[in-house]
Amino acid sequence: MKKKTARVICLAMAILMALMLALPYVARATAADDVERLQQELNEVKKKGEELEEKEEQQKSYRDNLKRQNDIIQAQIDALGTSIDQTKEQLAQKQAELDQKRRDIAQTDALFQERLRAMQVNRTSGLLSTLLAVNSFDELLTASTTLSRISVADTELLKKLAEEKAEMERQEAEINAQLDQLQADLDAQNAKKQELAGNLQAVDASLSDIEAAQKANAADEARLTREYNAARAAAQAEMSKPSDNPDFVGGAYGWPVPGFYNISSPYGWRILYGQRDFHTGIDISGGGRVIYGAGVTASLPGTVQTVVYGSRGYGYYVIVDHGGNNKTLYGHMSAIYVTPGQAVGQGETLGAVGSTGNSTGPHLHFEIRQNGQQVDPAPFLGR
Template sequence: MNRFSKLFKTNTKKGIRMVSIVMTMVIVSFTAFGFINVNTTVDARSISELEKKISDLEKSNKNLSNNLNNISGQIKDEEEKQEIYEKNIENTEKQIDLFKQKIELMQHDIGLKKGEISVKEKEISESQDLFAQRVRAMYIAGSNSALTTILEAKSFSDFLTRAELLKRISKSDQDLIDKLSKQRNDLEKIKAKMEEQNQSLNASKTQLDKKSENLESMKKQSEASKAQLKAKWDQYYAEKKKNQKLIDQQYAEIDRIIAEQSGGGTAPEGAFKWPVPSSSRITSPFGWRTMFGNRDFHTGVDIGAPSGTTIVASQSGKVISVKYQNVGYGYNVIVDHGGGYVTLYAHCSRIDVKAGDTVSRGQAIAGVGTTGNSTGNHLHFEVRVNGKQVNPMGYVRKP
């Protein structure tokens, strides 16, 4: 036995420990410098889809909130404000549900990562045991060491055979090191991915809590807005009831004027024109409506627009009435188009024509206002055929 072999015979445990340490450092080096490429197996597509839906809803809420800046405080605006609050609440509730789905998916993925880590740690443990056995075998062998194997060759041919055998044994050891290095690298990547998901999970939980708080705030704002809206409608109907006698007299007078001064000639040719060209916003349609327990029949179409916005004649004809009143229709204009067709324009802020004038289709005749028994700046537009109020939408189209 040569001196080299004897040295390792007497210090086998120490030698194995040293080699194991060295080999471990080599494996760690492989991992640290990223020599092993590992593809993660987590499919984040579902989570990304949820995040996009959440983002889209957030954009929708921001747009709705921006619209609140244009609210003027009139009744119809209060209705629109209420609609915005309700839509915001609906969007936020959807976001909360999506966040819960996202958190559930992330928790599931984290659970899978924990399983992967457990499997990898077991694989590494087995590989380390195998590696330790190989190291022990290499140094316990002594007489079968690489140097002894080469020196005991009987011939040059035998020498080549023994060298090839040692090469294969060396490759097997290197494969084992590579495998162990890859396993450790895989483990670190899985742990890093899980830590990233944990951070994202915590962020999502924080966002969920914030959305829940926002939802409660929105509901309180919505209730306050609804109370204001109710108060405005109650005021509207109270004033209408207070002035009902005067309003009835006004309506009777309008009916008399239409009956006496309209109906002659032939029916107008061509389509009727939308009476407020710059606004297509219908704030109250024709027909029955119920507002917080108050029910009435709306005899025309209300078109919302800023005060002073131009009102045009819907069809050519003759102005048969111009009234400046503080109840009911307020400032109003009536135009006879012949053949039993009449249009009425109410709640005007100004009137640009006088009774007896002949007007053409599209000619400016007044400005939008909120005079009389009104809920805010708008045009109350009526179409009457043979004295009967009909749905204007059967005669005009929004621009």
């Protein structure tokens, strides 16, 4: 019984020691994961901010275009209003002229009737009795047999007055038609203006929504920036802690992808996605050959500190601690063959080249970190 208890205690102590040894690696992996996660979230928030800004510019441009259309329509409405006023004045003038012409005709008709009555008194013609029986000026004009007996001067005068009256009535009808058309055009322009007013109101509402979204997004960006900076500082502090192996093993750094020596992106400033970006390592690519799946080997002997299967940033990556605060990072791998705490020798396979995380194609992102800072790997690799 005592032997069994002793075996249980020994097993428990062994498990506890293993957990204690793994804790630093778990803590470092968690800190690195937080930085990667927050960096990705921050990038997404910034991208959303850019999209909102672009949408705002589009809406403002649309609003300016609507305002220009509104100004054009208002000018047309003003012009139509002026034309309507002028046409109404013409119509009033024409109606006044027509009223005067009707009075002239009535006066001429009265004189003509007076002359006919005088002719009746003088018994000039028995036909005058018939003429006196007409009830209107129009009936008089249609009585051709009667007009033939009236003096030529009277006939021409009455004919001229009738023609002028007909012409004025035609002009009056034409002006009324013009007025109706102008009013229809004015109604159409007013309808367009009302539609534009509705569109402008919708754009203003959209801009208000965008402004609210921008404020919320800016608050998210500020919060994530604070969290990112804190996580980065925590990760940096974790990385800067003394190595579990305090003595640097030394020796020349080995090339991490044997057989593939093309550096597609060196250490330092570069343009990435149209923006300046500081590259913290080197990218080793196939240079026209298929590198995907090629073996990734430890540049120096050491202990696997971090293993992350990420979908962002470095993607699948491994950090190896070589002692003396010297570490190497291998990123964007397609597969990882080691575990945290595992001792590896120089040239030992850590995984396979891939394109996971923020990658534009199959390659290995390789970093050398000394005292928590990334340095240019090229001189250490003899490049």
